Amino acid sequence: MSKPSQETLQQACDDLMACDPAFAAAFAVTGLPDWRYSPPGYHTIARMIAFQQITTKAAATIWGRVEAELGEVTPASVLGASEDTLRGCGLSRPKIGHLKSIATAVEEGALNLTRVYHAEIEAARAELLAVKGIGPWTADLFLLYCGRLDAFPIADVGLMEAYRQLSGHEERHASKAFTELAEAWRPWRGVAAHLLWGWINAERAKAYSASGGSDA
Incomplete structure (x- = not known):
């Protein structure tokens, strides 16, 4: 029981980028996502x-x-x-x-x-x-x-906001609509989540640095 291999993550990212250009934009910033792994206990x-x-x-x-x-x-x-x-x-x-x-x-x-x-x-x-x-x-x-590649945190606001920005929509998808949209990302929804998290966290870090490290 371990986090996904780099080869598996690359295959997943390739498939997601072919499926939706939002993931190509995310990958261009993040590269292979760093999996948030914890043992399944x-x-x-x-x-x-x-x-x-x-x-x-x-x-x-x-x-x-x-x-x-x-x-x-x-x-x-x-x-x-x-x-x-x-x-x-x-x-x-x-x-x-x-x-x-x-x-x-x-x-x-x-x-x-x-x-x-x-x-x-x-x-x-x-x-x-x-x-x-x-x-x-x-x-x-x-x-x-725990490393399940298709697990997906339904209604996660960070994921919905990241996808909104990457896809150029003016408004975020509603939770149900976003969950339905994510069906197209199977069997890699977990990788999609990590790509979206990685991208929005990088954007937040960039904005924080541009502000001189101030939360104001």
Whole structure:
């Protein structure tokens, strides 16, 4: 289990560029995308839960405390930790509930992340979504980060905005329309996502540098 090879990414990019000129424009800036890879285990999905809806800096601090407290973050270590202990690390009660719910599903076999990794995308997504605490965004990003080439984070605003700019549209596609559009990018929707993210992040970095490093 590892991130996609350079050869696979090149084939995917070639196919996407032939499919839609927006990807040729993105590739001209980014080259082969740098895959955001994480191993397909409980630690990865737990970290994603911890990082949701707060700043990256704050989340990194909280997650560092969780790892320092628990050592290895596993279903067993999370289930063995009290709510007070996890609250002391900075996790909110809802997030603690989600982490423990997912840990229970893994421990009891209702959620088998190895099986999920190897299943067809829709079956993998369905198994993840059946667990309390895992929503569509978490499921899609988990599959994507674990190297699934056709996983696609539906309704990601950054992707929709990147595509709008690259394709020259005045307005972003609505979520449903964008999801339907992405069907043409199969079986490389995950690579498409990385190309779009890479391009818009490069544009943001360029704008930040042009402003002299000011957020104003």
